[in-house]
Amino acid sequence: MDQFKNIGVIGRMGSAKVVESLRELKRYLISNDYHVIIEEETATMLPGHSLQVASKKLLGEICDLVIVVGGDGSLLGAARELAKSKIPLLGVNRGRLGFLTDIGPAELEEKLGKVLAGDYIEETRFLLDGFVERNGQPLGFGTALNDVVLHPGKSTRMIGFDLFIDGHFVYSQRSDGLIVATPTGSTAYSLSAGGPIMHPKLDAIALVPMFPHTLSSRPIVVDGKSEIKLVVGETNETYPQISFDGQMNISCAPGDIIRITKKPFKIRLIHPTDHNFYATCRDKLGWASEITAG
Template sequence: MDHFRNIGLIGRLGSDRVVDTLQRLKRFLIDSGYTVILEDTVAGLLPGDDLQVCSRKMMGEICDLVIVVGGDGSLLGAARALCRYNVPVLGVNRGGLGFLTDISPDELEARVGEVLAGHYMSENRFLLDAFVRRDNEQLGTSEALNEVVLHPGKSARMIEFELYVDGQFVYSQKSDGLIVATPTGSTAYALSAGGPIMHPKLDAIVLVPMSPHTLSSRPIVVDAGSELKIVISNQSGIYPQISCDGQVHVACAPGDSITIRKKPQKLRLIHPLDHNFYAICRSKLGWSSRLTDQ
């Protein structure tokens, strides 16, 4: 069991509700005897106490636990920065759905207190690495916890591309793009595009076409150890983009290739002991409860 002493705080900017929750969390942790370290971008919002301030990268090196206050988007950004340091991450929901940030502010002190006392569950979530190449030269790279998306950018035209899995040709496609999602991302953009919900423990990747120009094109689930390669047609008249978690964007051109593979490092995600994936799906997606509860 982890022993938490130095605890980092990250919060979404531009929200008074996030600042209020960070203030409560900071005071609770200090009063409980923990060392609190603030991310430099939020330090100005939490004056007083003369706390240590550092970058997100440094936070990964010196913290025993990082608590993210915000929505799933806030945790996605933190995950990409912190996964390489193997520091556990806990999410407090101050956003929308909250698939990843599953502690409610109403239960803040009680739930965080349980985690700090050692009453928690830990799981590893894998990320994806994406590499964009042109004429064998690497143009850009990024990583994603949810999904890597090939999309037209500002253009309204379809993209023509070829898909390869482990060097084997799969298909040529003309569509609005392709979503390559982890199990974590299967309840996000991929779900809205018609992809399947995948349990977070699955070691698999789903490829979901976006409005394909054929009725026979369906989502494909492949082993997470597969290397995926997308080649944009030279005949394609548009310059599409690769987006990672909707937060990092890399411009592409006709003839470019995008290689996607599982990232070696994983995110350590912390949950309260009663965390239940199916209960979250029922709550967030409006699934029916038991007949006896209706």
């Protein structure tokens, strides 16, 4: 019996390249007798597809595998929606970077065939949950695979906030904000702010200040089980925002408390067997591939 008999498909909207790969994917899966369920928004890009259609939530309940066609952002969105279902995700890259979506369009059938035959690597990645409180009452909640970010929104003013880790006061800071990143997110926004690259297997969280007022403010890496608490300074003249993977924003007021912890559910990522984190870094970050002779 096939391990992945019922296969869900999610595609990034508004891309001709994604539609091209979706058609190829549909043709390949159906010709190999897989049951294909297409996500409801994605289905609108394939008129006359004659496939079963389902919401993202339902995909998590009825599929053995979900294939995401797009870029890393598409996979991030699917991961946040499907984390509770524990369904493995496989990414086909039709975006730009592709740290998570590592099957290229030219090798789709070859690499997908190997994965479906059981020849693959599986890894888990943890997500972060963020809770915003105002006067002791819950104000908002979000989930991120990459990062939870406190930022000034459209304002150009610095934000004042206090940082606590596991109940211990760490510092008060004035800066453009703070990036709280997972190892997955360490090669995303956090990297551009000077944060460390963390191997995906690490159980750790990076706290990366954004343009801090003092040069002594440096990124801190803490245990993945830590509770991060941010208290927005009472004297702030601006109302900063908290964002989750750059998508969802919650407006905060002076005195609000943001609590960030590891989500209890992890996502499962499927990779071809030739997947290698350091090779991906070389490819995507432009690292030298060999020592040049002197």
